[in-house]
Amino acid sequence: MARWRGSACLGLCCLAGAPALAEEAKPDRRNPDQPNGETLTIDEKGITLAFPDVAKLRVGGKLQLDYGAAAIRQAGFPEPFPENFAVRRAWIESYLTLGKSLELAFQYDFADPMRPINDAAAAYTGFENTLLTVGNMKEPFSLDQLTGDNTTLFTERSLADAFAPARNLGFALGRHGKDWTVVASVFGGNANTGVGSEGVAATARATYALLHEDDRVLHLGLAGSFRDLPRDGQGLSLSSRSEAFLYQRNFVDTGDIRDASSVGRIGLEAAYRDGPFLVQAEYIRTEVERAGGARSVSFQGGYVQASVVLNGKGRAYKLAPDYGATYATFSGVQVAEGDRVSRGGIGVFELGTRFSAIDLDDAGIRGGIERDVTVGLNWYPDSNIRIVADYVRSHTSPSAVQGGRAIDADAFIGRFQLYW
Template sequence: MKFPITPLALALMAGPLCAQSTDTEKRIADLEKKIEKLTKAESKKEEAKESGVTVKFGGRFHLDAVQFDGARNRLPAGTFMRRARISFKAGFGKDWAAEGDVDFAESSVGIKDMWLGYQGFDNTLIQIGQFKAPFGFDTLTSSNATWFMERSYSDIWTPDRHVGIAYQTWGTRWMVKANFFGQAIDDTSDAQEAADSNTDSTGLVKSYKIIDNHGWGYAARAAFTPVMKSAAKAIHLGVATVTRKPNAAAPGVYAVDFSGRPEQNKVAREKFLNASVTNVDKWSQYGFEFVGVWGPFSWQSEYQQTKVFRRGTQMQKWDGTKLVATSAAEQAASVIDHKFDTYYGQVSWMFGGQRTYDQSEGLFGKVSPSKKGALEIVARYSRMNQDDLTAVDPVKGGIAHNLSVGLTYYLNKNVRFMLNRTHVSNNENAMANKAYSPTGSKLPYERFDIYSARVQVNF
């Protein structure tokens, strides 16, 4: 009985095997077709990248609410559209790229980034156009990725965006960027408009014609990562410098103005720090960065120093309508150099998300939250000194200390909600304009709290 059963059993087994073989061959054929289709699609993308134009649009809006508590000056609370931008990123073949960023906040249009770049060399970017000069870790960080609603005091005097040309290169543990620039687009336009509005309706000279060249400068920044276990475990050391000439202004003024607000938006526009120097030949700034991320914990700190170098003895000054002779005391004061500094340190702890470090930029990137979102607790101490009490020509711009705490919830990569509280403490020279005072006199030693909230969307 065994003999006839065995062929029968083999026949019964062969049927499913033949069917399985046929099914496998069909699956392989289908898979080959899918691979061929994907390969063709990728090939078309590469061809478009090499010879065509690709464009990606994006944008952001940051809607704020601000409340002041304890201020003796009249600082109005309210809501404010801090940013409302439309941006684009374009590619021209495989080696050329461009970016543009236009802001519509405050019921006006302003150009932010607008540049063309060549990236045909390995780990290299050459830019021409308007973009941020490489100085100031906090300033260089995108507003979509800053830990607090407003950057630290250091952002008051960093160069930010200017029209220029830059060269950037990087390796696995380092990056370097150098930049030569002129004035920002808005600075150039505003200065020209003010200069051309030369008379009022009666014919009285109230402004000036620009007779000097526009301001220019150069900057460089280098970053090194001595510890780089991963993008989520890295320690960053950075150094930067920038030297600038004054912007075009009234004849013989050559001014630099470091005035700034106490780390809050423009709901209340008054500036408590007010250092301003005229007859300036140039000013140089130096910055040092110590930054890191280690899992859920991150830290960021900077120290910056600014040195203002004066021109020769100032024999004439602008009185608002014309150049007039200076006094002997003004001539003696006009050659005194000045020095100011600032520093801050901030820490963060993340629940349910991760901040990462980008070596090619030498900066933090965006936070990547979990599917349930992420919660971040942050704290910052910052100080800016705009007092330089020299025996001759003392500058009393003020000293301000801020202590800030914040709570941020990341719904996803594109939406976050922020709550910040900042305690502001000013010295006797950091004072608001008397127009903000209920007494009509400037108020020294002002101390108050700022409570602020933000809804942020970027795409």
């Protein structure tokens, strides 16, 4: 289990935990310490140093602390959570804007010793409504995956996220209009594990908003990805941790498909927002081609989830990102000034529920079939704090573990999240 050993992040966490102390150093041309009219802002968005028309640097981060308990109904199954507490993410991140056409981003996770570098990218924004981004970033695939870690509805993404390619090193060209987005990209492997270790992929995504108003959005999306895998014998493995980071073992797991020569993915997505209410769904199908004349195998998964913000505005629809390929996503819940606990309010509450499923059984590969039901409550006491409580009911039959027998599990996951 990963451990957080970063001390630099702790000081910034404490700083961000006091949004009421936000202050801004106003430019003063008579002050020799501010000869260029620069401003220094410290608030819930982090630390921002701006030089007018020249550069802007923002330093932020996130801290996610998870606590959980789980029970397996089948006798003889090992303890599902070897530890009940873990640091899920402990990020430090920086964003630098140079002039009016260059964006640089870097994110480092102290809680992940295997893949600490997340986004490390540079984007050119000089063309109208167009982004060209190079670096380690998310491939444009799956609305669930492209939603930021701070703003996912539950502590973890759905079972179908096992098919999303997530972050790798490459380049992406994206363009958007008033209601549509198109992104095309080419990627290699991940910057942490080796750029050439996972072959080369071409990934694209297109979205269109049939409705696009301030409080009403009807979003449709289509994504596809094809990756040619290297012939190094490592193959491909697909698995899911049952929507809880604390699980010691995956209930569904294909193991290494060592003769895999390529993997193709297609994803369909839809979402509808009406004020505080949001419902979204995805279906992903994955086909793995195999060398030596072996039959290809197909896997599938998907989810439907719904949420409602009980005493605040709904999740806004963001068409274009500042960099990268995360087009057409829904942002997090905003806490109005009067609702903040630090201002005498009670915070903002959000309810959510989800059904998700994954099928990793085909042509002699018995990875398992799992279905999960999740209900959760999010409380946003202030503008940069979230407290999450999720209950996940899992049913796996057959399972990749326990000799293919069925597994029924119940898990409660709580999270304290600080982000700035």
